[in-house]
Every structure is written in C-alpha cells, then in structure tokens.
Amino acid sequence: MTSEERIKKAIAIATDTRYFEMKQDCLGMAPEVFNKFFEGRKPVVVADENTWKAAGEKVYQAMKAAGLAVEKYVIEKAVFHAEWRYVDMVDSILDGDFSKAREKENDPSYVESDAEKAVRPASDSYLTAVAVGSGVINDLCKLASFHHSQSYLTIPTAASVDGYTSFGASITYQNAKQTFNCPAPVAVLADIDVIAAAPKEMTAAGYADLAAKVPAGAEWMLADVVGTEPIIPDAWHVLQDCLDELLADPEGVASCRPKAIADLFEGLILSGFAMQAARSSRPASCCDHLFSHIMDMTHHTYHGQLQSHGFQVAIGTLTMCAIFDSFLKMDLTRLDVDKCVEAWPSLEQEQNRALALFKDFPAKRLGYESITKKYSDKEGVRRELEAFKKLWPTLKEQLREQVYPFEKMQAFFKVVGAPYDPSMIGITRHQLHDMFPIVQLMRWRYNVLDLAKRGMFYDELVESIFKPGAPWDLTQEQEIK
Numbered sequence: 001m002t003s004e005e006r007i008k009k010a011i012a013i014a015t016d017t018r019y020f021e022m023k024q025d026c027l028g029m030a031p032e033v034f035n036k037f038f039e040g041r042k043p044v045v046v047a048d049e050n051t052w053k054a055a056g057e058k059v060y061q062a063m064k065a066a067g068l069a070v071e072k073y074v075i076e077k078a079v080f081h082a083e084w085r086y087v088d089m090v091d092s093i094l095d096g097d098f099s100k101a102r103e104k105e106n107d108p109s110y111v112e113s114d115a116e117k118a119v120r121p122a123s124d125s126y127l128t129a130v131a132v133g134s135g136v137i138n139d140l141c142k143l144a145s146f147h148h149s150q151s152y153l154t155i156p157t158a159a160s161v162d163g164y165t166s167f168g169a170s171i172t173y174q175n176a177k178q179t180f181n182c183p184a185p186v187a188v189l190a191d192i193d194v195i196a197a198a199p200k201e202m203t204a205a206g207y208a209d210l211a212a213k214v215p216a217g218a219e220w221m222l223a224d225v226v227g228t229e230p231i232i233p234d235a236w237h238v239l240q241d242c243l244d245e246l247l248a249d250p251e252g253v254a255s256c257r258p259k260a261i262a263d264l265f266e267g268l269i270l271s272g273f274a275m276q277a278a279r280s281s282r283p284a285s286c287c288d289h290l291f292s293h294i295m296d297m298t299h300h301t302y303h304g305q306l307q308s309h310g311f312q313v314a315i316g317t318l319t320m321c322a323i324f325d326s327f328l329k330m331d332l333t334r335l336d337v338d339k340c341v342e343a344w345p346s347l348e349q350e351q352n353r354a355l356a357l358f359k360d361f362p363a364k365r366l367g368y369e370s371i372t373k374k375y376s377d378k379e380g381v382r383r384e385l386e387a388f389k390k391l392w393p394t395l396k397e398q399l400r401e402q403v404y405p406f407e408k409m410q411a412f413f414k415v416v417g418a419p420y421d422p423s424m425i426g427i428t429r430h431q432l433h434d435m436f437p438i439v440q441l442m443r444w445r446y447n448v449l450d451l452a453k454r455g456m457f458y459d460e461l462v463e464s465i466f467k468p469g470a471p472w473d474l475t476q477e478q479e480i481k
C-alpha cells in the first residue's frame with residue numbers, strides 16, 4: 001500500500017481529523033485549508049519564537065495575502081511545557097484578549113485557574129487557532145479549542161511526538177500529568193521541509209515515540225487475551241500493518257532524508273488516527289510510556305532540564321523489549337494454575353500494597369485506584385491463566401513477530417540518535433529497577449507485569465533484565481555525566 005492509500009484509509013476511520021496533507025514546501029496552502037474548514041472565522045497563528053521563524057511567519061503572511069483577518073501570538077518564554085498555565089494562556093488568546101494571555105504567560109505568581117470552569121459558552125466571536133509548533137503548542141491549542149467548542153488547524157514543525165492527531169491532551173495540572181479528553185484537530189498541514197529542518201534530537205525523540213508502538217502492541221495483544229481491552233481491528237491495522245516499514249530507516253531519519261522523515265511523520269500521525277479510532281491511547285502506549293510518566297510526575301531533570309517525552313519513552317521502550325526477550329523464553333504451558341490461584345492475594349491486600357508503594361509518590365492514591373479497577377478475583381485469575389496456558393504456543397510466535405529483540409531496538413536508537421542507556425537521560429539502572437512496582441500499578445490498563453504477578457513469575461521476569469550479562473546489568477552501572 002502506498003502512503004497516500006494508507007492515509008486515505010486512516011482518515012476514513014478517524015473520528016475527528018478530516019484532512020491531512022503532507023508534502024514539501026506546502027505552507028502556502030494554509031489559507032486554503034483554513035477556509036475549507038473555518039470559512040468566516042478569524043485565524044490566530046500561535047507559535048513560539050523558534051516555530052515562528054521556522055513556519056509561523058510564512059503561514060501568517062500567506063493568510064494575510066489571501067485576505068484573511070489573521071492575528072498572531074508568539075509565545076515569548078524560551079522554555080515552556082504542557083502546563084495548565086499555558087492552556088489558560090491560549091484560552092485567553094482564543095477569547096481575543098492578548099494582554100490577559102501575556103499576563104498569564106509571564107506572571108510569576110500565577111495561580112492555576114479551575115479546569116472545570118474553562119469551557120466557555122458558544123460564540124462566533126472567538127478566534128480559531130492555527131497551531132504552528134511541536135507537541136506542546138499543539139496540545140495547548142487542542143484543549144483550549146475544545147474549551148471554545150471549536151476545532152483548529154495544526155501545522156507541525158517537528159516529527160517529535162504522536163500527539164498531533166491523538167484524541168486528548170496531556171497536561172500537567174495540580175502537579176500531576178493528566179490526559180484531558182478533547183478532540184484531535186480537524187485538519188493537519190505538514191510541510192516536510194520544515195519538519196526535516198527541526199532540531200535532530202526532536203526527530204530522534206519522535207522516532208522513539210513511534211518505536212514504542214512495537215512493545216505497546218505486544219501488550220495490547222495480552223490485554224486482548226484477557227478480554228479487558230480487545231483489539232479493535234481498525235485501530236490495530238492502521239498503524240501496526242506498516243509500523244515495521246516506517247521504522248526501517250533510522251539512518252535516513254538521522255540524516256534528515258525527506259522520504260525517511262515523511263515515513264516517520266506518517267507513522268506518528270497514523271498512531272494518532274489509531275487512538276482516535278480506539279478513543280483511547282491503548283494502540284500507542286503501555287508500560288513503555290509509564291516509565292516516562294513517572295519521570296514527568298517526579299519532575300526528573302538531567303543537567304537541569306526536563307527530558308523530552310520521546311527520550312524518556314526510548315528508555316521505557318528498550319526496557320520493555322528486554323522484558324519481552326525474557327518473557328518469550330518462558331514456557332507458560334507449564335504454569336501451575338492451581339498454585340497461582342491459591343497464592344493470589346485479596347483485593348484488600350493488593351490495595352494495601354499499592355498504598356504502601358505509592359506513599360512517597362506525588363500521586364499517593366494512584367496505585368490504589370488502578371489496582372481497584374484492574375483487580376481480578378481468584379476465578380478471574382484462573383480464567384486468564386488457563387487462557388494463556390492454552391494459547392501460549394501460538395501466542396508466543398505472534399508476540400515474537402510483533403516485538404523487536406532488545407539488541408535490534410537498541411541498534412536502531414544508536415543510529416537515530418535516541419538514548420540507548422538510561423544514564424543518557426540521567427537515570428541509573430538501579431532507579432529504573434525501582435520504578436517497576438510503580439509501573440505495574442500506576443494504570444488500570446492490563447500489562448505484561450500484571451500477567452507476571454498472576455502467574456507468579458514477576459520477580460524472575462523483572463530481575464532477568466538486570467542480572468549480570470543482561471541489558472541493564474546492575475553491576476555495569478553507567479556513570480551519569
């Protein structure tokens with residue numbers, strides 16, 4: 001299937017996005033695309049100083065030349081993150097109140113507004129966002145546009161994340177990273193020349209975010225067996241059928257070849273469409289992303305800097321590839337189901353374990369809430385384990401087809417310029433090791449660690465990747481420079 005055919009099919013299953021164009025030198029199409037979806041509305045180009053130079057100014061000038069009453073808001077802050085303050089700022093931009101927006105952007109004593117009250121009454125007087133930037137600007141515009149009961153046009157400037165077309169925005173609010181439900185943009189205009197000129201580490205981060213769909217797909221297959229989140233064929237095929245092909249040229253990505261960049265970007269966009277079709281992030285993330293969520297929630301920095309989503313996800317992805325390498329060496333046909341059921345703890349025991357584990361974590365009740373949601377009783381555990389036992393010979397082969405061995409993924413990351421050892425983002429192997437119990441319990445979503453707990457091979461599985469000679473051999477701790 002060609003890229004055009006894939007995209008056409010993907011748009012057909014997407015629930016929010018109606019238009020996706022990706023080519024070289026296409027910023028001049030912005031007014032036409034805007035008018036197609038927002039005829040009669042007033043656009044506002046939202047960019048930061050870098051993305052204004054990279055594309056924002058051209059988009060603004062093209063819209064002006066086309067006779068649109070276009071406005072602009074260039075964020076002055078050199079460093080800003082997907083935090084509520086900036087959602088609040090874009091809310092004011094779309095209200096047309098730029099001085100209030102500027103105040104929110106710069107006020108050192110800013111206090112978060114109430115998220116519940118952010119939705120405005122419907123009105124034709126709001127400006128319509130043209131988001132020119134990477135993942136953060138897109139997420140801010142996505143949520144603020146939703147607050148104004150309208151959609152927006154996004155013009156990505158980097159192949160750095162899969163969030164451009166995903167349902168929902170990931171924003172830090174009240175100290176916790178939260179996903180706010182809101183629709184993806186109705187239109188995406190991607191200029192491959194602009195995206196290929198983005199800083200290389202952003203592109204490498206996007207590559208890792210796409211690579212995460214390899215182990216995430218494997219974990220979705222496990223949830224499918226259990227039946228908690230069955231595979232949704234449209235959401236699966238739109239991305240997984242071409243994922244290997246789109247990840248196949250890390251050299252091309254590293255040297256910014258337009259075809260390789262276009263493939264990578266297409267993969268990230270297709271991930272978003274898969275999430276739209278599933279109405280959840282299941283097609284795009286599982287444990288591979290949870291390590292990153294821990295780093296976000298604990299405000300992990302390296303050299304004083306927060307690490308990009310994709311760089312954090314790179315380490316989660318490698319870790320999960322290593323886990324699957326060990327998992328696939330196991331023989332689940334030999335599970336002693338009676339013994340496992342016998343030993344299975346009560347819900348109350350699990351809840352207490354979660355409360356103790358999360359006692360020093362920023363979100364103290366997160367584990368408790370997740371385990372309450374995903375707990376299976378003894379009969380449920382018996383059913384699950386019997387299913388895995390029976391399916392194992394075929395399931396094992398299907399999983400082997402799906403996942404990449406640790407070494408292959410690590411070699412790809414080395415070539416593309418993504419981190420390939422936790423020390424490269426300032427995380428020790430011991431710290432990574434200690435994240436595992438949190439990872440298992442921090443989401444209600446069924447993962448391979450849940451299966452390992454039920455089958456009584458959790459310790460064996462987790463320790464296998466940290467033992468001498470293993471990928472994250474604890475005796476070979478790398479120095480954090």
Ligand SMILES: [Zn+2]
Pocket residue numbers: 161162209285289309313
């Ligand atoms: Zn991601």
